[in-house]
Amino acid sequence: MENLIFLAHVVLLMVLSPILSRLFRIPTPVVEILLGSLAVWLGFLHVDNDVFRNLAKIGFFYLMFLAGMEIDIPRFLHYKERYLKKTLLYFFCLYSLSLIIFLVFNLSYVYIVAIPIISLGMVMALINQYGKEVQWLEFSLLIGVVGELLSIGALVVFDGAMTHGLGWDFAKSILILISVFFSSYILFRLLKIIFWWYPGLKSLIMPHDDTMQQSMRVSIGLFFVLIATMQWLDIDMVLGAFIAGIFISNFFAHKTELPHQLSTFGFGFLVPLFFIFVGTTLNLETVFTKTIFTHALWIVLAMVGIRMISSFVAYYSSLKFWDTVFFSLSTSMPLTFLVAIATIAMKNGAIGEEEYASFIVASLIEGIVIMILIQFLMFLFQRADRKSEEKI
Template sequence: MHAEFILILSLAVIILISPFISSIFRFPILAVEIILGAIFGFIGLIGENEIFSLLSETGFLYLMLLAGMEINLKEMFKLEKKIFIYAVLFLILMYLLSLLSVFFLGFSKIFIVVFPLVSVGLILSLQQEIGKKEWLELAMKVGVIAEVVSIIVLTLLSSYFEFGFTHRFFVNISILMAVLISLAVLFFIMRTLFWWFPEIKFYLMPGIDKYHQDVRIAISLFFIVIVLLYKIGIDAVLGAFVVGVFLKTFFEHNKSLEHKLAPFGFGFLIPIFFVHVGSSLDIKLLSSTMLVDSFYIVLLMILIRIFASSVFFRVLNLKSILFGISLSMPLTLMIAVAALAHQNRTINDYWYNVLVVAAVMEVIVVMIGIKVLNRFIVKSFHF
């Protein structure tokens, strides 16, 4: 019980002081939370704990819920054909450049999966730091497509490691395809239903609501979908994100829902996730060689995205660089792939730690780098 009290107090202190440290040093707050998590973990104030791990995972899924609420499917379907083609070209280029990097630089084949990973969750945290930008909104839309591809690749990899090319592998893939098709059909049904009976939306989420019915529905859907996907063996990240998209698309009349959900996430659950990521780093194992290798991977991943984002140059001009860099933070997906590869002995202990350090380092480098580059590009080129 004593360890639990220390853990709770440590988390409370980190959550309390992080905004002040962030303001003083002008560091992104999530970078501060990761660093403090690593320091507190190193001195023994934060350690592995089942409740801590559960809260951390919930925090990340909640972040994905909020990220999903930035996407309105009706607007996605109105996406210009040109932008959609650019998005597909961006993905193809990313995977092609990753393949070439692995082939010419001698990395393990697992890096073909690692290098092109994309997650949009942290783009929302970036938006909290620098505000809404045209290139950032486009990054969110393109990132949605890229993340779905990343989750499919991760699911395929997980099934392959667990079952090999056996009957069970193809069963898992069939389940994933069935879930994606079912979601598409469900969205079509809900769109038709709300078109014929729009009053249902206002009944479920009324304008005047003293019982906070909108929040209850959102949180209930969040947990129901996550549990269902866990039960059928599909990554819950997809479920949390889909719930957010569903709420934004079909209950767009409720402008206050996102503002009600965000403070609880960014003020409590999401900081715990970042602190947990920091505490998972074993500072004692760090060496100059490991840091150099981690930075090398971070640099490669950022460069791959900058080159791939050149397809958007006609649309964004020099801001295409910011667009590409903003999609360079696949923190949890990268750690998930590293854990899978390590468990199945595709990579050794050293490269597992390199990937974890790289995943954390990438967030810090990208968050700080974008803030600096954004000011430089706006001032220098008057965008």
Template sequence: MSDGDILRLLLIILGMFLMPFISKKLKIPSAVGEILYGIAIRNTLSLTWHNSIVVNFLSLFGFIVLMYMAGLELDIKALKHITKKDAFVFALYFVVIIMFGFLMTKELEKPIIFVLVFCVTSIGLLYPVLKEQNMINKPFGLKVLILGSIGEIISLFAIIIFNLYFKFGFSVESFVKIVQLGVFIVLSILFLKLLKLFLWWFPHLSEIFLKTGNTTETGIRTNFLNLIVFVFLSNVLGIEPILGAFISGLILSLSLQENENIKTSFGIIGNGFLVPIFFIHVGLSFDLSAMMSLNMIKDACLVVIIIVLIRYLSSFVLLFSDFKAKEVLIAPMGTSFPLTLLVAVSQFGKSFGVLDDKSASMLVLSAMLASIVYPNIFKSISAPLCKC
């Protein structure tokens, strides 16, 4: 490792250490602070970043771990408490959002990837907001969390479909890839179910796969093995490895639900080290002219407005669920700050070749704006429900 790489790594680690404290003072999400830190050091220090093998690798690995955690941390237990009617209505809500997303993309004459931009949903910020408001165990908070979880699952599978479309178009090969992926997921779930049954018969072996806190941390090693196997196989299938990481986390969460220790321990590694490097690297690749250009700022604000607009236009669907009328006026705001997935879409767009650096930077700016503005609005309008 060269002296330059050591210096770059030192600066990134310094940012990882400082930004949670600074972000808390500024009352912004830590991920936004990390992106801003990356922008700052890129534009104030005379260092080149794009050719750093160490930083680029750690950023990519951080992205992979982020997507794995997105699948692993979905609250599958919470989904079990939802009625079939609500499950159908919640899924329909996002189908309507996607329809409006297509309509807005066509009207604005934007690239097709903007359907994802307008529609993606993530619970990465929603969960801590609900927890902060002491709503996580209340009926409304639980319903919003379930709504967001269903939206995140639909969003990530939509990204997979778009990935296949950008690579193969509407073709037989694309259909074959979807079938291969479906078969692969089914076989993986069956394998993990058999593993769960095996551990039920031989519980003393469970620590090899699930237990953390032991000297060899076999549970963490199992997670990384699961992650890398899926990344490799998704690459063989011609699917973005990062999406394979999400699928592997989701399948583990579906199949081995007694995995709280793993979620916690893996989250320490992910959120404590690898994921912040990814967000700082996003800032390092940010085109600062996007923040200096009035047109770019207008575009970013337009994206932020459309994200919440199409959710409220679709909210009539929620009237057919167990949401009360006043809750229907609040719930769409809770699904309108998809920071992690919106940043992910910007990076996918660049890798697909459908977004240039300025457009990707504009989307990162949109993600930051939405994650600063909308959580605070959600807290304000949901505050009366906290007293119930």
């Protein structure tokens, strides 16, 4: 009963968030984060509810599942041919600048992993709001896919090194990760051949006349099976959700309404749970501690700065000035991955409690301030475009 009452409070925040979002012209995920933190501060919610924590985790996995569904492999390969060198240059600059910051300021090894990390979570929230037809968001999705895979790899390596040291257990984690990537590639090629020989299988698995919601059941089933597989292999479960989304979008393209159905379910229920939970992890009193807040601002400045420099070096010739700025800002909100790295580091004694709090505050500053900044600038540009069209 206690859990049901708690979830009723959370659902109330979910209902309020889109109303407040429209009222104040602030992105819905930002409103959900702010409502979560405010609810804890006012005593409306408590942070020690395991059911809520687990549902929020599923919400994050589902967000990555939807991110995987945005990946059109043929289109991605087309982009790879056109922008492979630029993408490699971007990541070379990103990691090189992170290494320079680490060496110059004599920081912990945690920062080499944390500063360049990229997540698709907030990029997906932007795509849900503006659509992936926006050019800079197309680039964000491309970089986000590569960055997500690199970040998952970095998390596995970092967690293995922190937990097991540089021994056999660490080597085993790396080998399992490589095996997962290789097995996914082989399975993808194998299924492509099978569906080419037997095209009717696609309609059998996901029929056109789907009165029993079989397509939804298969999609959700694959989502949970691959998450469970990654958990069994002791690999970040995000990877399983991401791969499930890629498989569904690329093998069942005939189900044109399916992505919309899955997205509606996700952004209508599971994903808001995740963003509200992120808000509940923020102690508003901690934010106003001068030492922690200052340290958090330096982390944000470093993360945004290296992305801005890398974006202009790699993509300025392909994007306009403001599109390059938007692109660099959209990749500066790793949020949960930054929280995950800080949690692993503190658990293993690599950083202290104050430094951990700084990382948490930095991730939330990025998620809130940068999202509001993008929203505000997009509003100004869209209004300017409308005025230009009216004059014409």
